[in-house]
Amino acid sequence: MAFRKHPPTVNPGTERDKYTKDKEPNIPFVNFQFKHALSLVIFLSIWFFLLFFWFPPKTTQPHLHNDSKITTTTKSPTMPTCYGGASVYVYDLPPEFNLGLLKDCPHLNVYTDMCPHVANSGLGQQLSDMGPSTSSWFATHQFIAEMIFHARVEKHPCRTWDPVRANLFYVPFYGGLYASSKFREQNLTARDALAVKLINYLREQPWWERHHGKDHFLALGRTAWDFMRTTGGTDFGANCLLNLPPVQNMSVLTVERNPWKGSNQHGIPYSSYFHPSTSDEMVAWQHRMRQSERPHLFSFIGGPREGLEKAAVRNEIIKQCAESTRCELLKCGKGASQCHEPKEVLKVMTRSHFCLQAPGDSFTRRSTFDSVLAGCVPVFFSPHTAYSQYEWFFPGDPNTYSVYVRGNATRRIEEVLSEIPAYKIERMRSTVIDLIPTITYVHPNASHYRFRDAVDVALQALSKHVQSKLRLPMKKQKTLVSS
Numbered sequence: 103m104a105f106r107k108h109p110p111t112v113n114p115g116t117e118r119d120k121y122t123k124d125k126e127p128n129i130p131f132v133n134f135q136f137k138h139a140l141s142l143v144i145f146l147s148i149w150f151f152l153l154f155f156w157f158p159p160k161t162t163q164p165h166l167h168n169d170s171k172i173t174t175t176t177k178s179p180t181m182p183t184c185y186g187g188a189s190v191y192v193y194d195l196p197p198e199f200n201l202g203l204l205k206d207c208p209h210l211n212v213y214t215d216m217c218p219h220v221a222n223s224g225l226g227q228q229l230s231d232m233g234p235s236t237s238s239w240f241a242t243h244q245f246i247a248e249m250i251f252h253a254r255v256e257k258h259p260c261r262t263w264d265p266v267r268a269n270l271f272y273v274p275f276y277g278g279l280y281a282s283s284k285f286r287e288q289n290l291t292a293r294d295a296l297a298v299k300l301i302n303y304l305r306e307q308p309w310w311e312r313h314h315g316k317d318h319f320l321a322l323g324r325t326a327w328d329f330m331r332t333t334g335g336t337d338f339g340a341n342c343l344l345n346l347p348p349v350q351n352m353s354v355l356t357v358e359r360n361p362w363k364g365s366n367q368h369g370i371p372y373s374s375y376f377h378p379s380t381s382d383e384m385v386a387w388q389h390r391m392r393q394s395e396r397p398h399l400f401s402f403i404g405g406p407r408e409g410l411e412k413a414a415v416r417n418e419i420i421k422q423c424a425e426s427t428r429c430e431l432l433k434c435g436k437g438a439s440q441c442h443e444p445k446e447v448l449k450v451m452t453r454s455h456f457c458l459q460a461p462g463d464s465f466t467r468r469s470t471f472d473s474v475l476a477g478c479v480p481v482f483f484s485p486h487t488a489y490s491q492y493e494w495f496f497p498g499d500p501n502t503y504s505v506y507v508r509g510n511a512t513r514r515i516e517e518v519l520s521e522i523p524a525y526k527i528e529r530m531r532s533t534v535i536d537l538i539p540t541i542t543y544v545h546p547n548a549s550h551y552r553f554r555d556a557v558d559v560a561l562q563a564l565s566k567h568v569q570s571k572l573r574l575p576m577k578k579q580k581t582l583v584s585s
């Protein structure tokens with residue numbers, strides 16, 4: 103099944119503690135030797151303090167080498183927590199902008215019936231054959247993150263019902279589903295109608311005025327190209343949502359941002375298939391990925407593309423993988439194929455050290471996130487497949503979690519990968535596995551989950567971003583409330 107994403111019509115050429123201090127001893131009653139011992143204790147304590155501050159223990163994502171044994175110096179909460187001071191007001195939009203669209207689920211995508219995919223708040227159909235913690239695996243559609251995001255934010259600990267207190271205003275428009283239902287609409291006024299209506303609705307809201315919409319945001323499950331129609335280029339069905347002037351004041355979370363014109367766009371992960379409800383399930387999965395036997399050096403899952411210059415590297419990759427004894431190839435064709443079976447996809451990826459991520463119709467791929475979930479180190483052929491996209495989610499140094507191969511490398515991919523020493527592969531894989539919680543969309547009803555998931559990370563980063571954009575301390579914002 104060809105899920106159409108879009109050829110960006112851009113010219114890359116224009117690119118641009120815990121230390122318990124002994125109880126204070128009653129000094130007059132201590133004998134001489136005790137005093138010496140005391141001095142030693144004090145000396146050692148000071149030394150310990152110095153070491154502690156010079157080499158502070160890492161308090162970021164704990165390194166989990168086994169289930170339930172969490173080695174961290176900060177106590178992790180067991181219950182969902184609002185991190186980073188985001189306070190999110192969720193607009194109660196007229197249903198035509200979100201849930202109402204689902205009534206017509208057979209026609210939300212010109213290529214496929216979306217009804218099974220919009221089920222379970224966008225998680226899709228539950229998978230029964232995924233081993234333990236079966237209730238956390240779903241056949242999640244690649245372009246459905248906007249629904250899952252919405253379901254997560256509705257029950258999120260950062261949600262506020264009081265707009266006065268809010269520092270973020272979430273506009274839960276199912277823009278991706280709307281866009282894909284109108285790809286074949288020739289009348290551009292009709293194609294853009296709901297997007298235009300949404301923005302007019304927003305501008306009439308009292309909370310828009312407070313900061314001219316700068317604290318407002320959208321979350322979209324399709325690529326920015328689907329909402330940035332250009333005049334004069336090929337019409338691939340995009341609407342004009344992200345080109346509307348008021349939207350320039352908002353922040354837009356999208357699975358693929360326009361690296362050149364998307365300064366208000368922020369990449370969020372595509373949703374993979376794992377939506378755990380408890381931390382234990384996550385830790386158990388990470389443990390499984392650390393233990394997984396990986397007989398293949400690399401693998402590729404995907405189909406050839408015709409006519410697209412950017413995808414030329416795909417055909418080369420398929421050829422090289424097919425010719426290599428160290429590569430596992432899961433080729434996608436037309437119609438039903440194993441490469442759309444979550445179980446088959448993950449099987450291939452959990453058996454490889456490296457997973458090739460060739461650009462397809464657009465720069466990014468859901469496969470990048472499937473690969474991370476499988477503990478498989480991603481190999482990129484374009485900087486726009488991840489590096490210029492997901493800065494909130496991936497480490498700043500690409501070499502710590504991925505391999506970059508230049509698009510027209512004349513050397514064989516196998517050669518490049520086989521030169522990477524085993525200890526480096528191990529280190530990268532460990533980083534990748536530590537990233538799993540961050541790129542996961544936990545089950546919207548999860549109540550015993552302590553890691554930060556994709557939505558937690560996005561809300562925290564966005565709230566920081568918006569506050570710096572407004573250049574106002576939070577307290578001051580509250581006094582500026584319009585009545």
Ligand SMILES: *[C@@H]1O[C@H](CO)[C@@H](O)[C@H](O)[C@H]1NC(C)=O
Nearest residue numbers: 221222223225253545546547
């Ligand atoms: C979450 O819980 C509600 C209330 O029990 C239920 O209606 C809903 O289907 C659940 N969501 C999912 C995705 O299972």
Ligand SMILES: *[C@@H]1O[C@H](CO)[C@@H](O)[C@H](O)[C@H]1NC(C)=O
Nearest residue numbers: 288289290291292293294295
């Ligand atoms: C295009 O759609 C708009 C809004 O639905 C409608 O008013 C207009 O008449 C249509 N134009 C044509 C040429 O059909």
Ligand SMILES: *[C@@H]1O[C@H](CO)[C@@H](O)[C@H](O)[C@H]1NC(C)=O
Nearest residue numbers: 305313314315347348349351
């Ligand atoms: C966008 O923000 C600017 C101020 O930076 C403001 O002048 C403009 O009116 C805003 N646009 C809308 C549609 O509110």
Ligand SMILES: *[C@@H]1O[C@H](CO)[C@@H](O)[C@H](O)[C@H]1NC(C)=O
Nearest residue numbers: 411414415508509510511512
């Ligand atoms: C890569 O290939 C393109 C066209 O095939 C060529 O224009 C470009 O110079 C090549 N880049 C490098 C670094 O070889």
Ligand SMILES: CC(=O)N[C@H]1CO[C@H](CO)[C@@H](O)[C@@H]1O
Nearest residue numbers: 167168169170171386389390
């Ligand atoms: C020492 C220890 O806790 N080992 C556990 C590590 O995780 C696996 C997988 O859940 C358990 O089976 C081990 O008992």
